[in-house]
Amino acid sequence: MALKINSSFLFIISLLSLLRTVLSWSSTNNPNHGLNRRDVIQQIILASPVATVLTQAAQPAIAYTPDPDPLRESLYLMSRVQEATVQQERFVNRATEQDVLKAKMKLTLRLVEKNYRLLDQITFAAEYVTPSSALVDATTAGFESAEALQNAIDYVKSDLKSGPFEKGQKEYLTSNLRECRERLFDFLSYMPQDKLQAARKRVEEENVANRDEFDGDSDAGVYNPVVLPWKNR
Numbered sequence: 001m002a003l004k005i006n007s008s009f010l011f012i013i014s015l016l017s018l019l020r021t022v023l024s025w026s027s028t029n030n031p032n033h034g035l036n037r038r039d040v041i042q043q044i045i046l047a048s049p050v051a052t053v054l055t056q057a058a059q060p061a062i063a064y065t066p067d068p069d070p071l072r073e074s075l076y077l078m079s080r081v082q083e084a085t086v087q088q089e090r091f092v093n094r095a096t097e098q099d100v101l102k103a104k105m106k107l108t109l110r111l112v113e114k115n116y117r118l119l120d121q122i123t124f125a126a127e128y129v130t131p132s133s134a135l136v137d138a139t140t141a142g143f144e145s146a147e148a149l150q151n152a153i154d155y156v157k158s159d160l161k162s163g164p165f166e167k168g169q170k171e172y173l174t175s176n177l178r179e180c181r182e183r184l185f186d187f188l189s190y191m192p193q194d195k196l197q198a199a200r201k202r203v204e205e206e207n208v209a210n211r212d213e214f215d216g217d218s219d220a221g222v223y224n225p226v227v228l229p230w231k232n233r
Contacts, residue, residue, distance in 0.1 A: 075199035145183035
């Protein structure tokens with residue numbers, strides 16, 4: 001089944017093309033007074049029609065304490081997205097009816113989209129890509145990850161109906177969830193690894209705390225976490 005490409009992704013690709021051009025110009029035509037890469041990223045993003053979306057500050061939930069380090073917080077949220085794609089794949093693999101899966105995934109994907117804001121995280125973290133020569137490759141991977149997640153969200157909203165699954169439906173969803181996770185691994189490989197490891201450790205510690213809380217509560221039901229994706233690499 002062919003992947004859907006929406007207009008927002010095409011716009012992002014055009015931004016990447018512009019980014020490549022400006023970076024090339026600043027390094028070859030204006031070596032002494034060229035913009036640094038943070039200036040380039042910010043000027044391109046702020047000039048775009050989606051600037052208000054991409055630059056919104058995080059709005060933490062009640063009782064949620066974000067990491068005081070903004071980059072570690074962003075890496076934590078991206079790690080949570082990766083975890084969520086594994087959870088969503090499990091939903092898909094176990095489902096037998098379209099409408100049941102739609103009801104479950106529509107809610108959970110909405111929470112992923114609202115709470116983790118993947119595109120915002122990629123845009124912010126792009127300023128920390130190392131080495132700087134890999135900026136275009138890194139941001140391409142990041143934006144493709146966000147696009148794959150959006151493909152899954154859109155498909156659940158619009159293409160899942162009722163009754164048994166048709167050929168290719170489950171495969172389309174799992175392939176996009178997997179693409180999101182893997183391209184995010186590619187993007188994260190360009191991040192400061194000490195901060196990435198700290199962000200992942202926070203995920204792991206919170207999951208242990210949640211497991212212990214559920215185990216100690218007879219009314220909590222069954223707590224059934226997934227294996228964190230970076231544990232299999």
